[in-house]
Amino acid sequence: MTARIGVVTFPGSLDDRDAQRAVRVAGAEAVALWHGDADLRDVDAVVLPGGFSYGDYLRCGAIARFAPIMNEIIAAAGRGLPVLGICNGFQILCESHLLPGALIRNDVRRFVCRDQWLRIENARTAWTSQYDDGQEILVPLKNGEGGYVADDDTLDRLEGEGRVVARYLHDNPNGSYRDIAGITNEAGNVVGLMPHPEHAVESLTGPTTDGVGFFTSILADLVEA
């Protein structure tokens, strides 16, 4: 019995099939979830994929946060369901207040697509246990509104509690405060990440296979549990 990992499709989701592929590459079963269904289909974990949900009108993720499935996800995350938000998914998690802070327009004021070095700062979350603390990985980054911002108190608390999951190395691509690329909640089951590990799971199509670890981590986490 393999783990069932749900991938939510909102209108405007783009990387949903990529996330499903990454789940399969890691050895789990990918389960398609529909934004309009208030039903998590008994999945063991959920990925909110990248894209432009509802056209990212109003603010990125602001409308998706009110989708029927998000009520279920918010409640289940409170009970410990592992949730990974990638790019637009990260934005939705912030809009849902499952994670603190917000993501704003890149400081370069352009969409940026490139291969990005990251340092894993916290290898103890449900989604990063297969990495080592301090491990450097190379995965694609692609966003127009990926600048992570929060007030100083929040940033200090995130740093102090070890909740910065990944940090940009070398060149900060989007103006994120303190080079933050990803964070987790207090319990470590909800992770938001601006870069795209699901695009680095095959050497044929990605710059590396460094992204697989996020998906094997959740598998290991679920097996242990």
Next chain:
Amino acid sequence: MDTIKHAEATPDLPQPYAELGLKDDEYDRIRGILGRRPTSSELAMYSVMWSEHCSYKSSKVHLRQFGEKTPPQAADILLVGIGENAGVVDVGHGLAVTFKIESHNHPSYVEPYQGAATGVGGIVRDILTMGARPVAVMDPLRFGPADADDTRRVLPGVVAGIGGYGNCLGLPTIGGEVVFDETYLGNPLVNALCVGVLPHDRLQTAHASGEGNLVILFGAKTGGDGIGGVSVLASETFAEGGPSKRPSVQVGDPFAEKVLIEACQELFERQLVTGIQDLGGAGISCATSELASNGDGGMHVWLDRVPLRDSTLAPEEILMSESQERMCAVVEPARLTAFLGVCEKWDVEATVIGEVTDGTRLTIDWHGERIVDVPPRTVAHDGPVYERPLARPVGQDALQADEPTAERLPRPQTPMQLRATLLAMVASPNLAGKGWVTDQYDRYVLGNTVLAQPEDSGVVRIDEASGLGVAVATDGNARHVALDPYLGAQLALAEAYRNVATTGAAPLAVTNCLNFGSPEDPSVMWQFAEAVRGLADGCQTLGVPVTGGNVSFYNQTGDVAILPTPVIGVLGVIDDVARRTPMAWGDEGDVIVLLGDTRDELGGSEWARLQGHLGGRPPRVDLEQERQLAQVLVAGSRDGVLTAAHDVSMGGLAQTLVEMALASGRGARIDLPGTASAFVALFSESSGRVVATVRPSDEARFARACAGHGVSLTRLGVVGSGVDASLGFTGQFDVPLADLRQAHEATFPSLFD
């Protein structure tokens, strides 16, 4: 309200046909067809559908050659040829690929962001209409001088528009071109190509058949944007001091198109549509008349049922509106509920606006009154056809005689001069790294991109189980075409064909976007006719059929036409994308070889451009040799012999070596072939050449394969290490890779940041 009755009662009412772009004899012809004066709605329909952009009235007589000279290979691979929204090619495994390129030049000059964005949107809907899932886009672009003020207005807007729309649709941008030339300052070119994939049995066509079947308009609401875009923007030249044409540019909403794509995939999969047509130029006029014209009956439309964004729009405006993200489907009544269910799932508005009738007419009512009653074929397909006069330009002989010989243009001689030339060239805007542009495009989405810019062609996997993939490249060197349109078009074809083969794919089929000046100028028409003849002959020789394309005329500023710019797209197939050949050269110790012959051919070259010179003859083209070279490259990929390959074109061998070295991070020591001067060896743009790397153990085998195909092979050197790497030319000069990278990559940020 100008109804049919009113038109019959007022036969002599003056009509603004000239303002709508119709000539006197065209207007008379419409009166002849109808036996009365057209209503204002009919006049609107005829004027947009008979515009140059929609009717191909000046180009048709030449484009016929693509059909007449179709190579025999076409019969084996073409599921749909020229004339439909896009050609469809069988690629095996039960799959087909459709691809097409289109221009959105004039809108992108007026409003760069929206013009370019809706250019992407339009070509994606063409591909969607064939029943395909769009899988990749490419964008060949041409701008004025990189340092011109207006280029700083146009280029960032165009790039952001392509990215803003394409990224939001979830389509990877896998290639394209960015070329600068004085000729495009007042008329940039924004061409967009889309590739789609479909199972054979999902193929759709644009026809309305079956009496009682319903005509459904779905997607975005109809607004006032883009009204007259076709006739006013695409078929007229920009004149100084004219009124602003901004309202004629369409505004795009990529989210609306994304859900339209997904809704259409479900509609196709569940076989809910009988016929389908996208709404692009000429909007509802085009979709209804083409569907009816292709069908076996008539059509009736209740125009007042069209959902509007602006309730004040008149029927003529609704007919002409080019609002984006709309499609029109013909659906059996029994499938209506299921059809509407799919649309509702994706929040796509769908409205029954008409039905297929047993008659032969297209009739349109507005609140119960008949405003259109026409034979649809006369609108959609039987428009005027012109044999425009052609004349070889007066200066053509003098242009060709002005060869860039060493006497005419002083050439760098010493090692120091050659080194300085190389560094200046790799930093020049046309040869510099384009990362500033391409990093604004998502190349990863869908997870199937195997190669993307700056590789020779974009390669995407289309079947995960087998690894089947397709490769696409676009090319077009307007300077070569200006010197000799026949050969220039063949050179563009040869380069795109070679670029596909260089990545390991077998070239299969061709699309084209023919960007020219005014067809009313006999010199331009001669260039056009020669380019089309060259392309048709070339495709016949290479055995790759033209599957469709687009003609863009009236690209000029005042009376001055742009350099003739046919952009040629070639599609190839690769059985297993795992064996694609990248451009970054292989491991340290791999042998670097040059395939093909180098001659003293600098006419129209990039080096000559940097000296401010355009003249002489373009490089020779030998299509049979290209075929042999392609076979060597495809076999080399299949046999795993090639560790890298990269085309030699703009900028010559020097540029190719620099790009391969920078992509890999490894240097090399090169022995330039002694048959030509170092200058010619480095900067000549002789066609039919590729640089490749092979493992030392495969060198002899590869050399035998080349000899077997009559492809000449010259050993250039060996790939060096990645530590303190440099590119050195024996007896000439050395440049550290770090210096090359700085020169190559700093140009765009310094121009556009």
